Amino acid sequence: PVYVLVIPFESRGMIRKIETEAAPFQSPHVKAYVRLDGPGLFTTPWLANGDYVLWAWMDKNENGAVEHEDFSEPVGWYQSETNLGMNKLTITDGQHLVGNDITLYQPTPLPSSETRIVVGSGGGILKTVKGNKVLVLWGTGTERAYAMGRLLAPQIMDWINFVLIEHYARSAQFYENKFLTRVRSNLGGLATYVSELQAALDGMRSSGASLYSFRLKRDITLDDLKGVNSFYTLPMTQMFGDISIPLCSSAVFWGNRTDNPELGRGLIHGTNMDGENDLRKITVNDLLIMAVDPSEAGLKRAVAINWPGFIGMDMGMNESGLILAPHSSMSIPNWNVTNMLDNDLIYRETLQHSSTPQEAWDRWLTAGTTRVGGFNTAVSGRYLTTQEYPSLTFETDSYGGEARDPMSVIPMDPFAIFTTNTFYKYMGVKYSSVDASAVSRVNGYREPVPADDYRWWGMMNRFEEFVSQDKTIGTAEMIELLKIASKTKQYDGITEYSFIGYPDAMKFALAREDLRNKILDASYGTFAFYAFDEVFVR
Numbered sequence: 001p002v003y004v005l006v007i008p009f010e011s012r013g014m015i016r017k018i019e020t021e022a023a024p025f026q027s028p029h030v031k032a033y034v035r036l037d038g039p040g041l042f043t044t045p046w047l048a049n050g051d052y053v054l055w056a057w058m059d060k061n062e063n064g065a066v067e068h069e070d071f072s073e074p075v076g077w078y079q080s081e082t083n084l085g086m087n088k089l090t091i092t093d094g095q096h097l098v099g100n101d102i103t104l105y106q107p108t109p110l111p112s113s114e115t116r117i118v119v120g121s122g123g124g125i126l127k128t129v130k131g132n133k134v135l136v137l138w139g140t141g142t143e144r145a146y147a148m149g150r151l152l153a154p155q156i157m158d159w160i161n162f163v164l165i166e167h168y169a170r171s172a173q174f175y176e177n178k179f180l181t182r183v184r185s186n187l188g189g190l191a192t193y194v195s196e197l198q199a200a201l202d203g204m205r206s207s208g209a210s211l212y213s214f215r216l217k218r219d220i221t222l223d224d225l226k227g228v229n230s231f232y233t234l235p236m237t238q239m240f241g242d243i244s245i246p247l248c249s250s251a252v253f254w255g256n257r258t259d260n261p262e263l264g265r266g267l268i269h270g271t272n273m274d275g276e277n278d279l280r281k282i283t284v285n286d287l288l289i290m291a292v293d294p295s296e297a298g299l300k301r302a303v304a305i306n307w308p309g310f311i312g313m314d315m316g317m318n319e320s321g322l323i324l325a326p327h328s329s330m331s332i333p334n335w336n337v338t339n340m341l342d343n344d345l346i347y348r349e350t351l352q353h354s355s356t357p358q359e360a361w362d363r364w365l366t367a368g369t370t371r372v373g374g375f376n377t378a379v380s381g382r383y384l385t386t387q388e389y390p391s392l393t394f395e396t397d398s399y400g401g402e403a404r405d406p407m408s409v410i411p412m413d414p415f416a417i418f419t420t421n422t423f424y425k426y427m428g429v430k431y432s433s434v435d436a437s438a439v440s441r442v443n444g445y446r447e448p449v450p451a452d453d454y455r456w457w458g459m460m461n462r463f464e465e466f467v468s469q470d471k472t473i474g475t476a477e478m479i480e481l482l483k484i485a486s487k488t489k490q491y492d493g494i495t496e497y498s499f500i501g502y503p504d505a506m507k508f509a510l511a512r513e514d515l516r517n518k519i520l521d522a523s524y525g526t527f528a529f530y531a532f533d534e535v536f537v538r
Helices: 009-018 141-169 172-186 188-206 222-228 233-237 343-353 357-365 454-468 475-486 532-536
Strands: 002-008 032-036 050-058 075-077 089-091 115-119 122-129 132-139 247-253 268-274 288-294 302-306 315-318 323-328 375-380 391-396 401-404 416-419 495-502 507-512 528-531
Touching (some): 247 323, 288 532, 302 343, 315 343, 343 375, 357 375, 357 401, 391 416
Antiparallel strands (some): 268 495, 302 315, 375 391
């Protein structure tokens, strides 16, 4: 059976919550619905004048609910070629609308059994460890990339079709003519990685999977893999449109704040990754722990939490204990330069070469590429073996940036630092003849800390409660802080994964949005704990 739901246009943002209900068609947010015996023609009941969206799913197990784990039930909505998002339908004067077709798509789940490939002296293994998919890659950059392409070709295609084009670009035309044009003209820093991206494409082709994109009506090319690895450039390309902006939060503690039997004054770094939430659940189902073991001399091993097709490292931790966590921030990119490189690959270079936040910042100051736009990066390292601040926030954009230390803004505690999506130290620089900056034009910098930075204040207030109770921070307290940051007046229900790093102990933990129990915020789900070396086992 197929259910088609009619939802008021202004309530379209509630679909993620509607689908968690035992009977979504009975949700108070649904104005009408149709149950069909299978795919076919549908007619909705009479509707009052107004604006609506149509959303549908195939109820394969016939329990009246939506099951997203491993893409078990196809979903879809009324969309058009010019708007692949929730396309608005307007009813006036009791008119009848016709031809509003819905296509249900079912992305390809990751394989349930272990798969592996040998590529020269390198290769890759895709396996499940403690409930999460782990992709182990070793060898040279091209060997690793080929292995990824060979093991994950269908999932890379799904990322291009459904995340890049459908969820973010919202149309194939925008993707082709705006985004890929930016990639070709501005992302010159990708030149270093062309051989790896070509190897990934060759690996996809050798897998036997089709490289034909039904969205683009052509086979994918090297440019499309460049697009995948320029992911954060896409929302910046349409900064003022109706788009989904990734939002994240970090809290880091060490020393006096972690002086307890569990951590022994060692550092703990917690991060919520928010906002990369496509309605097909690709960013949750296809989330990977990537354990990268490069054979090139002098490069460090690193773990990254990322998605199929990315040769960079998003949320990551290396063998020296260095952690980098991304948080988007508002700043207009410098579209006059041609040597840009997106954050995933900047993070990869940093994790492969640096051991401490200070080394990482020195590297960023001398980099030969330009960052794509506004970003806060929470950077942490080991505390017990360093005399410097073990955690900094890099507030940067295409024009420059500053490293914010724990004493720059509240809590102004030498053993704690928070990061959200606002610049609190870097004010930007003038970028044209007019008196304006890339940051101030989009309100990227704000006086510390405004009342509407609800996630910051939520964490801050609970931290002060811990201090007043003479309570130190351990894993339980960190999870409590991450939960607070997941549900605020700003937003809730969009934390696709939560990460906790323990660089002194060389451990980390990961929780994803729980699709089986329909828990939208990962911080309220179940954390799996790993030793760093554990995920490198071949």
